[in-house]
Amino acid sequence: MARPRTFEEERAVEAAMRTFWKAGYEATSTQNLCAATGLGRSSVYNTFACKHTLFERSLRHYMDLRNAALAELMEGDLPIREKIRTVLWWAVAPDPADPPGCLVVNTLVELAPHDPEIAELLRRDTGERVRVLRAAIEDARARGELGPGTDPLALAHFVGATVSGLRVAARGGADRATLELIANTALGAL
Template identity: 40%
Template sequence: MARPRAFDTDLALERAMELFWKQGYSATPLPHLTARLGIGSGSLYAAFGSKEGLYAQALKRYCDGLVADLEGQMDFALDIRTTLRSVLLALALADVSDPERGCLLVNATTERAAHGSTVEQVRSTMAAVESVLTGALERARVRGDLGTAQSPVELARFLTTFIQGLHVMGNARADRSFLESAVSTALKVLD
């Protein structure tokens, strides 16, 4: 009979996500992971299968949180322009405040572009972000806040792409006025 786990898997996953987010996959050796998680390598393998398995679960946790946060903000958007401006600026300024950390999704994309499971998680998350934005834009159209000539799907695809560019500019230490100007210009697509 297998022994019950002597550690909190959820807490270990949270700590691993933070470590991968800060250092990246390649720069996080297994001994560093096990020390940060407070578990032995056998426990890591038993719980997550491998370092790769742990990374995949940590990335999924981040992505699920990212989409849930966006849904929470967009589901109650009464003014699409104000809400999008707030969301976009918050994302950009978070990266500016901690540019070495940046966005785990962007980091994963650039570091692990040759790893199919990572690429699929990124693709799936981008599709979910697009879906959330499409829904918000469709609701805005029904309220009359968005012209009928504009495609909510095309606008959502543009905004999804723009968000990733904002993350990259945040990592590049763009200043606040640059980011505010970029957001203002991007939101003109809604006019």
């Protein structure tokens, strides 16, 4: 019995996501995608139409995974400083099976300046992460965990920018000690 096409698509999107994450959009060839997904060239094109469509599906998949984890953490019962520490440590000590860096950050640099569709997708993604962080920070401020002068929107943007910076530093070869210094400095700003 053949596996359902949706299984193949999901598996292919996950494999393609990791390939794009590691090498970037431009440096990822159709041959790289075939090797990663186990699909032939015609199957890649029949299923996804083109490299750009597969990339967009991969990017959305990445965003969905990351945003779900962030929402789950921010909706939990931990104190806000522990929540933010956890988010920072996702960048300091990522899953060793993951490529270094961040597919979103890589795409912001590589494609957003000349691909309006991708730029809009990234803008909405950033807005969603800021919204989730801001809501958790507002709740923490209301519970007295943060001072009344805390600006939840500014702090949400700061956390997001710090995580992005950590991911860029990691992709650039920063060691664990350097990443911890950056994250601890950010935590000190809370």
